Every structure is written in C-alpha cells, then in structure tokens.
Amino acid sequence: MAFDIEMIKQVYASMSERVDAARKITGKPLTLAEKILYSHLWDGTPTKAFSRGKDYVDFAPDRIACQDATAQMALLQFMQAGKAKVAVPTTVHCDHLIQAKSGAFEDLKHANSTSSEVFNFLESVSNKYGIGFWKPGAGIIHQVVLENYAFPGGMMIGTDSHTVNAGGLGMVAIGVGGADAVDVMAGMAWELKFPKLIGVKLTGKLSGWTAPKDVILKVAEILTVKGGTGAIVEYFGPGATAMSCTGKGTICNMGAEIGATTSTFGYDESMERYLRATDREDVANEANKIKEYLTADPEVYANPELYFDQVIEINLSELGPLLNGPFTPDLSTPVGKEMAEKAAAHDWPMQVEWGLIGSCTNSSYEDLSRAASIAQQALDKGLKTKAEFGINPGSEQVRYTAERDGILAVFEKLDAKIFTNACGPCIGQWARYSDPKNAPKNSIVHSFNRNFAKRADGNPNTHAFVASPEITAAIAIAGRLDFNPMTDTLINENGEEVMLDEPTGWELPPKGFEVKDNGYLAPKEDGSDVIVSVDENSERLQLLAPFEPIGNSIKNAKLLIKAFGKCTTDHISMAGPWLRFRGHLDNIANNTLIGAVNAFNQKTNFVKNQLTGEYDAVPAVQRAYKAAGIKTVVVGDHNYGEGSSREHAAMQPRFLGVAAVIVKSFARIHETNLKKQGMLGLTFANEADYDLIQEDDTINFLDLNEFAPDKQLTVEFVHADGSKDVIKLNHTYNQAQIEWFNEGSALNLIKVQNAK
Numbered sequence: 001m002a003f004d005i006e007m008i009k010q011v012y013a014s015m016s017e018r019v020d021a022a023r024k025i026t027g028k029p030l031t032l033a034e035k036i037l038y039s040h041l042w043d044g045t046p047t048k049a050f051s052r053g054k055d056y057v058d059f060a061p062d063r064i065a066c067q068d069a070t071a072q073m074a075l076l077q078f079m080q081a082g083k084a085k086v087a088v089p090t091t092v093h094c095d096h097l098i099q100a101k102s103g104a105f106e107d108l109k110h111a112n113s114t115s116s117e118v119f120n121f122l123e124s125v126s127n128k129y130g131i132g133f134w135k136p137g138a139g140i141i142h143q144v145v146l147e148n149y150a151f152p153g154g155m156m157i158g159t160d161s162h163t164v165n166a167g168g169l170g171m172v173a174i175g176v177g178g179a180d181a182v183d184v185m186a187g188m189a190w191e192l193k194f195p196k197l198i199g200v201k202l203t204g205k206l207s208g209w210t211a212p213k214d215v216i217l218k219v220a221e222i223l224t225v226k227g228g229t230g231a232i233v234e235y236f237g238p239g240a241t242a243m244s245c246t247g248k249g250t251i252c253n254m255g256a257e258i259g260a261t262t263s264t265f266g267y268d269e270s271m272e273r274y275l276r277a278t279d280r281e282d283v284a285n286e287a288n289k290i291k292e293y294l295t296a297d298p299e300v301y302a303n304p305e306l307y308f309d310q311v312i313e314i315n316l317s318e319l320g321p322l323l324n325g326p327f328t329p330d331l332s333t334p335v336g337k338e339m340a341e342k343a344a345a346h347d348w349p350m351q352v353e354w355g356l357i358g359s360c361t362n363s364s365y366e367d368l369s370r371a372a373s374i375a376q377q378a379l380d381k382g383l384k385t386k387a388e389f390g391i392n393p394g395s396e397q398v399r400y401t402a403e404r405d406g407i408l409a410v411f412e413k414l415d416a417k418i419f420t421n422a423c424g425p426c427i428g429q430w431a432r433y434s435d436p437k438n439a440p441k442n443s444i445v446h447s448f449n450r451n452f453a454k455r456a457d458g459n460p461n462t463h464a465f466v467a468s469p470e471i472t473a474a475i476a477i478a479g480r481l482d483f484n485p486m487t488d489t490l491i492n493e494n495g496e497e498v499m500l501d502e503p504t505g506w507e508l509p510p511k512g513f514e515v516k517d518n519g520y521l522a523p524k525e526d527g528s529d530v531i532v533s534v535d536e537n538s539e540r541l542q543l544l545a546p547f548e549p550i551g552n553s554i555k556n557a558k559l560l561i562k563a564f565g566k567c568t569t570d571h572i573s574m575a576g577p578w579l580r581f582r583g584h585l586d587n588i589a590n591n592t593l594i595g596a597v598n599a600f601n602q603k604t605n606f607v608k609n610q611l612t613g614e615y616d617a618v619p620a621v622q623r624a625y626k627a628a629g630i631k632t633v634v635v636g637d638h639n640y641g642e643g644s645s646r647e648h649a650a651m652q653p654r655f656l657g658v659a660a661v662i663v664k665s666f667a668r669i670h671e672t673n674l675k676k677q678g679m680l681g682l683t684f685a686n687e688a689d690y691d692l693i694q695e696d697d698t699i700n701f702l703d704l705n706e707f708a709p710d711k712q713l714t715v716e717f718v719h720a721d722g723s724k725d726v727i728k729l730n731h732t733y734n735q736a737q738i739e740w741f742n743e744g745s746a747l748n749l750i751k752v753q754n755a756k
C-alpha cells in the first residue's frame with residue numbers, strides 16, 4: 001500500500017473541530033500553517049494559544065520519511081528503543097548512496113555491489129519494524145514522497161532538510177535529525193518551537209523564461225540564508241494558484257536554503273490535478289470535502305500584514321530568470337549583462353563546463369519536459385552544446401514516463417549522461433575527477449538547491465550556480481555563464497545566428513504517468529521473525545552503545561577549535577566519500593570538523609593540541625584529549641550547523657568527547673541535535689565575547705549544577721598567560737531537554753521511560 005487513506009481520513013475528520021477551537025482560542029483568523037500546527041497537537045484539540053517563536057510545543061506528525069544516509073543512524077537508534085513496530089507510518093528511501101559516474105545502469109550496479117551491506121540492513125530493519133522500503137533506483141526521497149505520500153493539511157517529519165519539499169502539496173513537512181525521527185517512531189511526541197510566520201504574496205503570473213525556481217531564488221536573495229530561521233513561509237496569491245504543484249514543491253524545497261522551518265501553499269486546483277494524476281483520487285476527494293480548512297482563512301490573505309510576522313510581495317510578471325551563486329544559494333544575479341559584470345569583477349570562470357538537471361528540487365515531469373524543449377531546439381537549430389549535460393530524474397515513475405514520451409531521448413541525442421534516479425551530483429556523489437582536491441577552477445550550472453564549495457564534485461574550485469532547469473539547459477548549450485537566452489544569439493553549425501525560443505512543457509504527462517516497477521517493497525505484517533544482523537567487523541555499520549552523561553562538572557576543558565565564519569553540517573561532518581560511514585560512528589568520526597576553518601590560522605583541519613603544543617588534524621587532536629580524559633569545547637560563529645539535518649554533526653563530536661558547542665547563533669536543527677545527544681549547545685550572551693576566546697584556553701563551567709530553563713550559564717576562559725575572561729552564555733533548553741542532558745541523551749531517557 002503506497003499511502004494510508006484511512007490515516008488521512010482520520011486527520012481530516014478531526015481537523016475542523018481542532019481548527020475551529022484554535023480560531024476561538026487565538027481570537028483571530030488563521031493562516032494555513034497555524035491550521036496544520038493546531039490540528040496536529042500531541043494533546044489533541046487545542047486548549048491554549050501558543051506564542052510564535054517562543055513556546056515549545058509537542059506535535060503528533062502523520063508520517064516520517066528517511067533517506068539511506070540518515071536512516072542508518074536513525075534506525076540503529078530506533079533498534080535501541082525496544083519497540084516491535086514503528087508507531088507512525090514510515091518509509092526509507094535509498095537515494096544518497098548512489099554515485100553518478102557512467103550513467104544509470106552502471107552506476108546502480110556499482111552502488112548495489114558497494115553498498116549492499118547498507119541497503120540490506122535498511123531493507124531488513126524496514127521489514128522487521130513495519131517500514132515501507134524504496135530500493136536503490138526507485139527515486140529521490142522528496143519526489144517519491146510528493147508522488148505517493150504527501151497530502152494537503154498533513155504534517156510530516158523527515159530525516160533530510162529538504163523534507164520541506166512536501167509543502168508543495170500543502171503539508172507542513174519539516175526536516176529533523178534522526179534522533180527526532182526516532183522519538184516519533186517510538187511513539188513519542190515531537191517537540192518544536194512554535195514557528196514564526198512569513199507570508200509571501202505572489203502576484204502576477206510566471207511567463208516566458210521565468211520558472212518557479214526563480215521565485216525561491218528571489219526569496220533567497222531577499223531573506224538570505226538566515227532570513228527564514230524559525231519561521232514557516234506561507235505562499236499565497238494569484239501567482240501561487242496559477243503555478244503547478246511540482247513548481248510549488250521546488251519553491252518549498254529551497255526553503256531549506258533560507259533556513260526556514262518549512263514552507264507551504266494552500267490547497268488548490270493544481271494540487272488536486274497532481275493528486276489525481278498520481279493515482280490518489282481518493283485523497284483529492286477527501287481534501288475537497290474540507291477545502292476551507294486546507295488553506296488560510298480569507299481575512300488572512302486579504303490583510304496579510306495583520307497575521308504574519310513578515311510579509312514579502314513578489315510580482316511574478318516582473319520577475320526574470322536568476323542565477324544564484326557561487327558558493328552560497330542567496331547570492332542572486334539576473335542572467336545576462338549583470339552576470340557578465342559580476343563574473344568579470346570576481347573572476348568567476350565564464351566558461352560553463354556542465355549543466356546538471358534534476359535533484360529533489362527540480363526533477364518533475366514538468367521540469368524535464370521544459371528543459372527538453374530547450375534541448376530539442378539545439379538539435380533543431382543545429383547548435384552544438386558547449387557544456388556537458390547530466391540528468392538525474394526524481395523517481396522511476398518520472399523517468400519511465402519521460403522515457404516513454406521521448407523526453408530522455410532528446411537529452412541523449414545531446415550526449416547527456418542520464419544518471420540514476422538518485423541524488424548523485426547533488427551530494428558530492430559525482431565521480432567527476434580522480435583527484436577532486438587538485439581539480440581546476442571551473443563553473444557549472446545546476447537546477448539543484450545547494451552550492452556550497454565541494455558540494456557537487458568535491459572540487460573546492462568548482463563555482464556552482466543554481467538556476468531553473470530551463471535556464472540550466474540554455475546556459476549549458478551556450479557554454480557561457482553570462483548567456484541571456486532572451487536577448488543573445490548563438491552561432492550554429494552552419495555559421496548562422498540563432499536564438500532559443502521560450503521553453504514549453506507539460507505540467508503533467510498528457511498520457512498520464514506510467515511505471516513498471518516503482519521500486520517499493522512493503523514490510524511484513526509481522527516482522528518479529530526477521531533477523532537484522534550487523535557484522536562486528538563491518539566498516540560501514542556499527543551497533544550503538546548509549547552515551548554516558550557529560551555531568552554537571554565541566555572543569556579544565558580544552559578548546560578544540562574556534563571555527564571561523566561559515567560552519568555548516570558539511571564542515572562538521574563532510575558528505576562525499578564519508579557517506580559510506582554513516583552507519584559507523586567510530587569510523588565517520590574521523591571526519592569531525594575537518595571542513596571548519598580554524599580562526600587562529602585560517603586553515604582547515606589544523607588545530608593545536610594543547611597537550612603537546614603540536615598542530616594536527618581535528619579528529620586526531622580530539623581523540624588525544626579523549627584518551628587523556630579531557631572534555632573539550634567547540635566555539636563557532638553565526639548560524640553554526642546550517643545545512644542539513646544530519647545528527648552525525650552532533651553525534652560525532654559527542655562520541656569523541658566534546659562537551660559543549662558555544663556559538664554566536666545556531667541553525668535550528670543542529671541545535672536540537674546537540675541537545676538530543678545530551679550535549680551543551682550554547683550561545684554567547686554578548687556576541688563580541690567570541691573575540692575573547694584564545695587558542696590555548698582552558699575552560700571551566702562555573703554554575704552548570706544550576707542548569708535551568710531561562711537561566712544563563714557562566715563560563716570562565718583561562719588564557720595561557722593566566723588571565724581570565726568570565727562570560728555569560730544563553731541557552732534554549734527547556735526542562736525536558738535538560739533531562740536529556742542529565743541522562744546522557746534523549747534516547748537514554750526514552751529507554752528509561754520505556755522500562756517504567
């Protein structure tokens with residue numbers, strides 16, 4: 001069974017009563033986000049109004065989705081919880097561990113042989129605990145979820161930051177760490193700080209070369225990578241309803257790039273069309289019965305500034321195509337002249353070497369058909385493409401249908417590589433170079449979401465620009481970063497000047513979706529006899545042991561690293577080749593913080609070991625402190641831990657003996673992950689105190705025995721010359737989270753509670 005209509009009916013049955021109660025309690029009309037949040041309270045019908053950005057609230061999500069890289073640790077943790085079955089419908093999707101190199105057939109074969117141990121583990125755990133399993137090649141988690149599980153008005157969590165993609169089908173879908181997912185799988189509530197609300201009013205209509213991707217590229221420019229932190233972004237207005245459901249998915253998907261908790265759209269006809277096209281007539285029929293509950297109250301969209309914390313308005317008729325990058329998704333430049341000027345000023349390579357289309361962001365049938373309409377023109381007009389093309393379809397259903405309809409053949413005629421229906425080049429799983437570290441400076445354009453250094457191919461010199469699939473196709477054909485398809489001509493094989501016409505495509509396949517084997521394996525009804533085995537000598541998988549509590553006496557701790565500038569989860573726990581160790585904590589811990597820049601020497605993976613005075617790799621130095629029984633502290637800058645939801649970024653430092661992370665500010669998911677693992681995630685009360693931290697510091701927590709909600713902590717930094725700075729630190733721990741710290745981790749606490 002692909003989705004559970006009975007579960008959806010239950011959600012809808014209680015929605016009206018809960019939303020009506022919330023409206024009464026708050027005394028105002030409700031946004032869609034509030035309707036979904038208030039109708040998914042753990043305690044049922046709302047009895048009090050919550051303060052946005054302040055109150056921690058317990059929720060009861062309807063679904064969980066996990067991808068293969070994060071599922072390993074999540075399921076290893078779930079196995080520790082002592083349950084027979086997951087408490088909430090859950091699926092596992094094998095999409096991250098598949099390298100893109102030669103093309104789908106070869107690459108999938110290679111993945112199935114190199115990662116068989118992990119895939120078999122995930123399949124058997126899924127089978128045992130009642131989890132739906134999507135095998136390698138079935139598709140990218142978020143596209144598969146949109147096609148099969150997302151439903152208007154639902155709440156979902158997923159162990160991947162782009163879980164937010166399901167907002168395109170009117171959900172509140174939120175990326176969480178594996179530890180949060182484990183709580184919900186184990187039948188516990190899921191806690192979230194009640195988000196703030198940002199309204200984005202879309203007026204006008206997309207046309208010509210402008211695509212839904214440009215909407216979110218524009219929003220990223222306006223809000224920056226931090227602007228959505230702690231907020232749900234709700235899109236509305238005529239421009240929103242005129243857009244396809246998968247286009248809405250693209251916009252919600254990249255909400256992760258502005259740090260938003262999630263993004264969503266109200267139920268409309270595009271969603272109904274999509275539900276019917278993806279074989280979910282019954283969901284559409286049920287949704288139609290409670291339509292008014294699946295979008296905001298009319299007063300909200302009429303006077304948004306009264307009901308949202310922030311309102312942005314974008315006129316789609318005036319929006320043009322954008323290229324965002326390099327190295328950050330919020331650096332936005334209109335295609336053409338402005339890009340030419342910026343690229344020259346910043347020495348960005350003008351020649352474009354690859355155009356990559358796909359990823360969970362832009363791999364729908366509509367995306368592929370519109371990009372193919374541009375590619376077809378290269379064939380028709382005698383243009384030789386200057387850059388190489390790589391395509392990764394979002395799901396087997398999309399791939400099969402696109403192949404049937406001749407869309408993939410168009411790209412193949414341009415010698416495109418059709419990669420597996422998987423993440424591939426989007427997550428550093430692109431075997432582009434034999435030695436990426438020493439690879440040349442170059443530019444690529446892709447329709448993905450992230451473009452941090454090394455993200456696609458491991459080459460720090462690759463300048464990756466994010467664009468819509470249609471602009472990616474046009475720029476790949478032209479081979480120039482400053483190409484503007486609306487004004488510029490290209491010279492074809494006959495020496496003639498030709499222009500590319502505007503893209504065309506289909507929102508949904510005119511002949512309907514089709515697929516032979518969608519790659520889904522249903523779990524056994526009773527999995528009690530399924531044996532999950534993990535080889536003790538495995539390099540890839542390791543059963544977990546519970547963490548010992550850190551305790552409330554942290555004295556004579558050492559500074560491990562003072563990270564300078566951006567420190568994302570990729571810097572803390574790098575992806576790429578390390579993905580293979582996601583299920584083996586000891587092995588993957590050897591990449592801990594190797595991407596973080598040491599503020600004292602501006603180098604990566606080169607920190608002072610205070611015990612020897614020598615400089616060494618971060619994991620080696622940390623292991624030396626651990627061996628000596630010394631606790632350590634990591635110091636960081638703003639938005640520390642932005643990027644993905646991977647709890648490895650918290651578990652690895654925890655495993656190696658880091659006691660506290662002290663930063664100017666945190667990305668939400670990472671802060672929660674640190675708490676879940678029983679660590680201290682703290683922020684400077686006075687940001688400037690970051691500058692006081694010195695390389696040889698010894699650190700004493702002075703009042704950790706009084707750790708309590710809303711109470712600052714005091715920490716003494718003793719410098720090498722004997723002088724001291726005593727500083728105040730803020731934290732956001734509530735009482736329950738302090739219990740996690742006291743027990744050693746959230747999972748330890750679940751076990752204690754289970755045992756009672």
Ligand code: F3S
Nearest residue numbers: 162359360423426427
């Ligand atoms: Fe995969 Fe990239 Fe999306 S890693 S889930 S395609 S963000």
